[in-house]
Amino acid sequence: MTTQRKAPDAARRNETARRAILTAALDLAGEVGYARLSIEGIAARAGAGKQTIYRWWPSKGAVLFDALLMLSEGQGDQPADLPDTGDLEADLKTVLRATVDELNDPRYSEPMRALAVEILLDPALAADFAERLDEPVRELKRRRLSRAQAAGQLAADADLDVAVDLIWGPLRTRWLYREGPLTTAFADTVVETALNGLRPGASSRPTSPTPT
Amino acid sequence: MTTQRKAPDAARRNETARRAILTAALDLAGEVGYARLSIEGIAARAGAGKQTIYRWWPSKGAVLFDALLMLSEGQGDQPADLPDTGDLEADLKTVLRATVDELNDPRYSEPMRALAVEILLDPALAADFAERLDEPVRELKRRRLSRAQAAGQLAADADLDVAVDLIWGPLRTRWLYREGPLTTAFADTVVETALNGLRPGASSRPTSPTPT
Amino acid sequence: MTTQRKAPDAARRNETARRAILTAALDLAGEVGYARLSIEGIAARAGAGKQTIYRWWPSKGAVLFDALLMLSEGQGDQPADLPDTGDLEADLKTVLRATVDELNDPRYSEPMRALAVEILLDPALAADFAERLDEPVRELKRRRLSRAQAAGQLAADADLDVAVDLIWGPLRTRWLYREGPLTTAFADTVVETALNGLRPGASSRPTSPTPT
Amino acid sequence: MTTQRKAPDAARRNETARRAILTAALDLAGEVGYARLSIEGIAARAGAGKQTIYRWWPSKGAVLFDALLMLSEGQGDQPADLPDTGDLEADLKTVLRATVDELNDPRYSEPMRALAVEILLDPALAADFAERLDEPVRELKRRRLSRAQAAGQLAADADLDVAVDLIWGPLRTRWLYREGPLTTAFADTVVETALNGLRPGASSRPTSPTPT
DNA sequence: TGGTAATCGAGACGGTACGTCATGTCTTCCC
DNA sequence: GGGAAGACATGACGTACCGTCTCGATTACCA
Known part of the structure; x- marks a missing residue:
């Protein structure tokens, strides 16, 4: 006990x-x-x-x-899984835009911010939060990425945990620190950049599943 | 008055x-x-x-x-600028590894966490912080990336603000939420993934300055 | 009802x-x-x-x-009456000494003090206490004094209620207010003084029943 | 300290x-x-x-x-001393009647009762009360009785502390336990009985200073 | 002799007050 | 005037009990 x-x-x-x-x-x-x-x-x-x-x-x-x-x-939303239309980029944009909407709604945003503060202050709560909410959600994200990886839409050697941080991290940081307005355009750009990388030539690469 | x-x-x-x-x-x-x-x-x-x-x-x-x-x-460190050896990836890893060390040192980490909480609570302080500390530092980061862009090491159309979030965001998020251990390996992987993107074939692209 | x-x-x-x-x-x-x-x-x-x-x-x-x-x-003590050996002064000393012993025993004293507090606070309880415990006991005391009065050991015009207060009051007050140690000597002196009065010549008056 | x-x-x-x-x-x-x-x-x-x-x-x-x-x-009453007209009995009645009036006035009585409760509960407060209020007042009472003693109005061997308890105790007890109405008649009877004692013949003794 | 109704231990509940801590304002006295 | 010191009104903290309430599980009376 x-x-x-x-x-x-x-x-x-x-x-x-x-x-x-x-x-x-x-x-x-x-x-x-x-x-x-x-x-x-x-x-x-x-x-x-x-x-x-x-x-x-x-x-x-x-x-x-x-x-x-x-x-x-x-809400009864309980999303058993993230959307999977086969188009990873589109699916990620859908999810992140929804998140943007949520973070812009004070009804959700303020309690979340309050919870964030408590988590920063209290390692025990942080662990509880990680285990009961953050990790399950992260698992959903990892699973979606994993399927994309299997379909050859992600690099085979990509670290999916880092991938999740890369895709979802910027939004969270910008929200927490109020570093700038949260727009769907920002969400889209983050998804594109995370997928294509920052190096030149990236954007020329195919966005949809590589045809054989 | x-x-x-x-x-x-x-x-x-x-x-x-x-x-x-x-x-x-x-x-x-x-x-x-x-x-x-x-x-x-x-x-x-x-x-x-x-x-x-x-x-x-x-x-x-x-x-x-x-x-x-x-x-x-x-500390007298006052870094007028981020390191610039010409090798963007190496330079970014140097900077992020230093940050990892800092965040693992309670002497720095605890006051920073305390400040983070205050910023979350107080929009006025957030604005002050953004203007006097976050924005200048972000400007340094943008400048370094801008130079890399000019040297053709970054995509010409890359949004440098998003790039900064992509590179520095994951570390900050993982630290704030205590989502996992902060290691130099994590820092390295973040830099590599942000630069190369998540799509397949990325890692085969050159890592060092493009030869002419 | x-x-x-x-x-x-x-x-x-x-x-x-x-x-x-x-x-x-x-x-x-x-x-x-x-x-x-x-x-x-x-x-x-x-x-x-x-x-x-x-x-x-x-x-x-x-x-x-x-x-x-x-x-x-x-205790099964249920004293139907106070002792009556014919010697009022001795009997009163016996009773008061027993009371002194009781008040010096925390096992009795503490609950009594607790009850006293409740009585002070709560007039309803005070009335109940007066009716069910105080008055019957007082009646016993009055009865003993009454018998002494009939025997000519007490002034014929003495107010027996005042007499009871005079004899038993000082002990109770000293105990409640913790004004001094409760000793059998104190009990004895109270009895003697109450009987003889404070005026001069009192102590020369006979202590035992007046001879005829 | x-x-x-x-x-x-x-x-x-x-x-x-x-x-x-x-x-x-x-x-x-x-x-x-x-x-x-x-x-x-x-x-x-x-x-x-x-x-x-x-x-x-x-x-x-x-x-x-x-x-x-x-x-x-x-009140500015600060009675440096109890009244002393030379007639002890009259003086004591004056004082006790004043006390009766005070105890019948809720403005005084209720706070006093509250304080009494606290004193019962708290030995430290009891000691403080005894030292700072009860003892000085008791000293005034003892002094008045002492003067009467010197004038031959009190028995030479009377224990003045017991005398004080005998005179002032009954009033206090009756008030605390709400044992009966507080009247000036009661005060008078207490004084007379305490002075003359309960034994027969007492009341025939002179009440005023002994004639020479 | 089995139904049923009240008592029982247990303890959750809406409250009140406790005594402590920190807030931000203020006042006092020193430099 | 700034600064150390700290009293002040305020308000939240987390705890202890209050007196009421509901919950099964015994009882013990009564049909």
Whole structure:
């Protein structure tokens, strides 16, 4: 067992209170921003006692994490996989444009930023996040790239983890640091550049599967 | 007047106190981590009054920012430019390896992480940071790439801003989110992949300056 | 009906739980003192649910009250009356010395002090206490004095209630306020002074029953 | 030094805040009773921060203590001594009647009861109270009795401490336990009985200074 | 003798208050 | 005037209990 203290009895958990707390966390993150997001405030907004939060979550970040999970699941999107039309470049652009839209929507963006801060501050939460959200998603990405590799659309010796960072990293960095506007054009350029590389002659290479 | 409140007279500023405060901020960030870094703690450690901090800096993040600036300047490194041996790939690897070392050193890494958090929280600080530190450094990077482009080592139509994100972004993301160990091997692979792209046949293209 | 809420069915009451709760209350009062005595703690120590306490007692003070009643009854002392050897002064000294011993024993003293606090705080409990414990005991005292009065050992016009306060009050006050050590010597002096009065010549008056 | 932690600098103390806190404590004790008297409530009512209370007082009881001291001093009554007209009995009745009036006035009575509770709970406060308030007052009482003793109005061998308890104890006990109404008649009877004793023949002894 | 209704241990819940910490403003006194 | 020191109002922290509530699992009465 890894539980600390007296483990609460999950069977008796009040689902209504749980949802109220997660919803309040999302709403408040969107309304007042992370800096002013407090557990006290979440409890008050949710009509819950503070102890109910402390009983079930170890930190403010963990609440935000669950809140964002609820948000994704609520959409029922649960993408079993990334799109695969056979055209890798087009598929990646589709995905990154969707991400751009999400990051430009404060309803998603603000809680995500709040969660990002908590992750930066708290290595334990970072590990939890990596395991439960980041790694599964990364696995989806790797899988899509792997299929492209099998189809000869990616270099056979490409390190797929680096590939994922190359494709998805720039967007995340620009968003976090507010380094510039997040546009679909930027997303497209990143995909193209990551695929073709920076060296000359790259863009002349075929974009679609090499004909034999 | 455009100044808010009573503008302090910079001429009378006590340089000793300033350095003590910045040093204390760096030390404490390294020792207790960002989450427990407080202005009160900095003042106490520096033997300074809190008001002295509030008089000269608008926020904890601003103190950290100045502290990191002092740290870079103190090294006297002030690199007017990135290395340019003519071999772009080698030069980029040199720079990224140095960055890896820095990010693995808590003395640099912890204050940087602390500053990153403040930037995420505070758009005003983000803008300040972008203008005074990020943009100048980015300009150095763009300049080096621009020279490579002129030498025909980069595609003529490459978007250099995207290129910078592609090369430096993955390292920063992996560090911030603690997604994996930061190694020089990772740095090398990122440089190679960014230059050659992910498509097949890329790695067969020349790595050194094109012979005439 | 005059009952508030849903009157619990006393017939079904679990005597084991009742005793466990009262015992736990006494033990905890002795161990941690009143200030840290909590219903939650009593329930935990007794292996009882909190509701079992709230079902049968209206307040923490009521639990303590019953606990002290159990303690006295448990002794089987139930003194139908105060000692009456014919020598009033000696009898009073016997009783007060016994009280001194009791007040010096933390096992009795601490719960009593806890109950005293509750009585000070809660007029309803005070009334209950007065009716069920204080008044019966006071009646015993008054009865003993009354007999002495009939025997001519007390002034015929003495107000027996005031007499009780005069004899038993100083001990209680000194104990409550911790104004000084509780000794049998103090008890003796109080009895003598109360009987003889403070005026000169008092001590020369006969101490034993007046000879006819 | 007996100070714990970092001793606050009394010289910088804000007298306005101090008075506001003490006044709020008295008012609230009178309004909501002790059981609902909270430090948080006092701070809120006083427009003060909780820390300001915790900085200067170790406990709620200590605040009440100071508040009552302020109340007495505010009256400017500061009786250097108890009345001494030469008639001990009359003087004692005067004093006890005044006490009866005080105890029947909720403005005094409620804070006093609150303080009494704190004293019961907290031996440290009890000691402080004994030293700073109870003992000085007791000394005044002893002094008055001592003068009476010198004048031959009290038995030469009377224990003056016991005498004080005998005279003032019954009133205090009856008040604390709400054992009965506090009337001036009760005060008078207590004085008479304490002076004359309970034995027969006592009341025939002279009440005024012995004639020569 | 099996149904059923209340008690029981357990503990989650919405709350209130605790005592501590840090915030940013202020005031005081020294240089 | 700047600076060290630190008191102040504010507000969040995480904890302890409050008194109410719901949950099976015993009981113990009653049909």
